[in-house]
Amino acid sequence: MKHISLLGATGSIGTQTLDVIRKHSEEFKIEAMSVGRNIELALKQVHEFSPAILSVQTKEDYEKLLNEVPSHTKVVYGKEGLLEVATNEKAEVLVNAVIGSLGLEPTLAAIKEGKTIAIANKETLVTAGHIVTKAAKDAEVPLLPVDSEHSAIFQALNGESVMEVERLILTASGGSFRDLTREELKGVTVEEALNHPNWSMGAKITIDSATMMNKGLEVIEARWLFDIPYEKIDVVLHKESIIHSMVEYIDGSVLAQLGTPDMRVPIQYALTYPKRLSSVSKERLNLWELGSLHFSKLDMERYRCMALAYEAGRIGGTMPTVLNAANEMAVASFLDNKLSFLEIEEKIEIALERHSVINQPTLEEIIAVDNETRAFIHSSIK
Numbered sequence: 001m002k003h004i005s006l007l008g009a010t011g012s013i014g015t016q017t018l019d020v021i022r023k024h025s026e027e028f029k030i031e032a033m034s035v036g037r038n039i040e041l042a043l044k045q046v047h048e049f050s051p052a053i054l055s056v057q058t059k060e061d062y063e064k065l066l067n068e069v070p071s072h073t074k075v076v077y078g079k080e081g082l083l084e085v086a087t088n089e090k091a092e093v094l095v096n097a098v099i100g101s102l103g104l105e106p107t108l109a110a111i112k113e114g115k116t117i118a119i120a121n122k123e124t125l126v127t128a129g130h131i132v133t134k135a136a137k138d139a140e141v142p143l144l145p146v147d148s149e150h151s152a153i154f155q156a157l158n159g160e161s162v163m164e165v166e167r168l169i170l171t172a173s174g175g176s177f178r179d180l181t182r183e184e185l186k187g188v189t190v191e192e193a194l195n196h197p198n199w200s201m202g203a204k205i206t207i208d209s210a211t212m213m214n215k216g217l218e219v220i221e222a223r224w225l226f227d228i229p230y231e232k233i234d235v236v237l238h239k240e241s242i243i244h245s246m247v248e249y250i251d252g253s254v255l256a257q258l259g260t261p262d263m264r265v266p267i268q269y270a271l272t273y274p275k276r277l278s279s280v281s282k283e284r285l286n287l288w289e290l291g292s293l294h295f296s297k298l299d300m301e302r303y304r305c306m307a308l309a310y311e312a313g314r315i316g317g318t319m320p321t322v323l324n325a326a327n328e329m330a331v332a333s334f335l336d337n338k339l340s341f342l343e344i345e346e347k348i349e350i351a352l353e354r355h356s357v358i359n360q361p362t363l364e365e366i367i368a369v370d371n372e373t374r375a376f377i378h379s380s381i382k
Contacts, residue, residue: 055081216309
């Protein structure tokens with residue numbers, strides 16, 4: 001049995017992780033978990049999975065839950081609470097499913113304790129990829145991808161040499177507005193942006209999918225996960241989301257991983273690797289029912305956030321930190337109806353242009369740049 005710590009239990013990836021654990025309760029045990037502001041759902045999860053530790057975001061939530069959880073569950077909160085969940089002594093695996101850069105320090109703490117990392121929090125690698133990958137290598141800790149695209153590449157690389165890779169090809173659905181021109185994007189609403197055609201995801205990731213920043217962050221993440229330069233990472237539009245990503249080798253062979261759009265499949269693979277277990281979903285892929293799959297070249301002018309992500313990734317240093325922090329703040333403001341959809345990319349570009357890059361930044365410098373960027377975006381919107 002594998003013992004699991006889960007960051008972000010009430011979010012989209014977190015709830016689907018619990019689906020997998022529920023299905024295979026003989027294989028997995030939740031030892032510790034952190035939750036967001038959905039306290040009602042958190043209570044249901046705690047009573048079902050009986051973790052030893054529950055971390056909440058605020059002291060207010062902590063005081064609310066003290067007398068509501070089972071007697072054996074310790075309630076903690078804030079940054080220290082996340083660290084306690086991540087480093088739980090009984091847990092062998094940390095599933096990092098929180099949204100945003102707050103997942104960085106708990107991940108590094110878990111690596112230091114020798115935990116296997118199942119990573120869905122792409123911001124951790126975007127903001128500090130050089131630090132996280134070095135720490136994992138030094139500690140001989142596996143970094144197992146949970147994103148469907150990176151899981152697909154991970155599977156297509158199994159048994160192969162990275163030295164023989166010609167390129168990685170990430171697929172992108174194009175998001176909620178894939179059929180709209182830039183002119184038509186000027187008046188889109190939050191509700192329209194949240195209506196993703198293929199995937200069920202949280203609000204922030206769904207907006208990132210619509211701007212294509214989600215794919216841009218995945219490109220940066222792929223660079224660190226697989227130690228592949230940006231020149232060998234491509235993105236192709238594939239609206240059905242059936243091929244999750246591909247690897248092309250130097251002999252011209254292309255290996256692709258296919259499946260229905262269900263995040264529980266890559267989540268489960270990260271938890272069971274190198275084994276496979278029966279799927280949570282009974283849905284199976286029958287290609288004859290689809291009839292055809294469609295692909296198109298990515299237009300960097302249409303999807304400006306992709307161009308910004310590649311640029312930030314290639315420059316490196318603290319530039320990806322700025323990219324991520326500015327995006328998080330701009331997306332949150334769009335969701336609050338304080339920015340228009342196209343203003344998201346405008347705010348990110350301004351933040352990147354004004355930043356003086358720090359090469360090979362320390363963790364302290366990354367945190368400082370992250371905070372400074374958030375303050376700048378906040379003030380520019382206010």
